[in-house]
Amino acid sequence: MNDLTPARLRELKRDATLRPYDLATQLGLPEAALAEADLGHGAVRIDATLGRLIPAVAALGEVMALTRNRSCVIEKLGTYNDFHDGEHAAMTLDAEIDMRMFPRHWVHAYAVETEGKDGIRRSVQVFDAAGDAIHKVHLRDGSDLAAWAALRRDLALPDQETPSQFGPRAAPEGARTAPDRADTLRAEWVRMTDTHQFNTLVRRLKMNRLGAYRVAGAPMVRQLAVEAVPQLLERVQAEAQQIMLFVGNAGCIEIHSGPIRSLKPVGPWLNVLDERFNLHLRADHIAEVWLVDKPTKRGPAISVEAFDAEGSLIFQCFGMREDKGGDPAAWAGLVATLPGTGAA
Structure with a gap:
């Protein structure tokens, strides 16, 4: 897979009919590598620290919040409100965007702009140390673009070029009985x-x-x-x-x-396709x-x-x-x- 340069990955993403999660799986890469391939081409490497990132996301106004595991994806429309930071756990307590976050897994983050059929798509994408997706925020038509520009500027990390080193994925724990x-x-x-x-x-x-x-x-x-x-x-x-x-x-x-x-x-x-809530379950x-x-x-x-x-x-x-x-x-x-x- 040495031919998978950032330029080649951008090409593959542009032509892909698969979602990034499935494309990364097919290529045998961490999904974060696909986001990182766009550094300098619409993506900015940003600080994943919750105490900085979530208030900046809250300023965007209405967005779509997406969290997934291998078998299930949840998507909610709303605004990140009532954020409570914490060393081991943090939360947003909104009727729509209701989340529990565990900071040690928020390692790599990117503010991404890509050209789509309907114009520029904007998202914040967060990954763990292995490059697996932890959480994504997709901007909507009504999201605050001035706040988006501020997020990209204020949270940008000094190094936008050195490739990240993604660690091995933790093995599933399985059932531990006694x-x-x-x-x-x-x-x-x-x-x-x-x-x-x-x-x-x-x-x-x-x-x-x-x-x-x-x-x-x-x-x-x-x-x-x-x-x-x-x-x-x-x-x-x-x-x-x-x-x-x-x-x-x-x-x-x-x-x-x-x-x-x-x-x-x-x-x-099994899909739930409600106006402000989607679920996709295998x-x-x-x-x-x-x-x-x-x-x-x-x-x-x-x-x-x-x-x-x-x-x-x-x-x-x-x-x-x-x-x-x-x-x-x-x-x-x-x-x-x-x-x-x-x-x-």
Whole structure:
């Protein structure tokens, strides 16, 4: 692949019918290398520090926020508001752009301008140390172009020429189970008062999310058939359920809160094509699905969670809380009827 110079990559991108993620996979390159090929040709290498980047993105006004993993893409229209920075985790708390961000994974960032069929397309693209996409921001017709010019100018890094060294991609963790600690897991599970206590609990027991689900058993979890996922989305749409859908990767989780209005399956893809919310889910990547019930002070937090064959989380779907406009009883009734695998 030594012939893949920046000039050659620009050529391939110009002629490609594939999305950058798929083109990079086909070429055996990190996706960030495709963005970096445009340095000096519309792309500017910028500071990925959240405390600088997110306020600059907020100034752009309405944009499209995109977060993905290998199997699922979420896209939301809105504005980055109510940003809370943090050393280990940060967040934006807006009704539309609702995100949790983990700064150590925000390593390479670019402000990109490319000539498209409909004029210049502008985006901020953020990648991890391996060059895998963490989060992207696509400007809209109404976005503030003066703020965009300021972002490109003020966040530009001094070195715009030296090629980045992308590290190896971390291997998928897979399920980490500790069957000998199952009784402790169950005893402490029922004493939880907040869903955030779950991660601390399973880490202490030397497990992870999927590993804990595999050993917890009823009534904490029930394994569902993979066919439960399209049924879930269809029922949520048909019953106008208010949900919270979490999609992300190691560096960013993006959340949709509200209904699903337009569901369009195409081949292996399950697509939600709503006016301000799109979801693209590879149903053929789903290998395990779990119905999970965690106790909280406000009542049970019941979720449907899908994993791929490598044990990586694809998405989580919760019913919205009653104080936020949800119907917990209707949600509990819906998920209770989803088909199981027969596994305990």
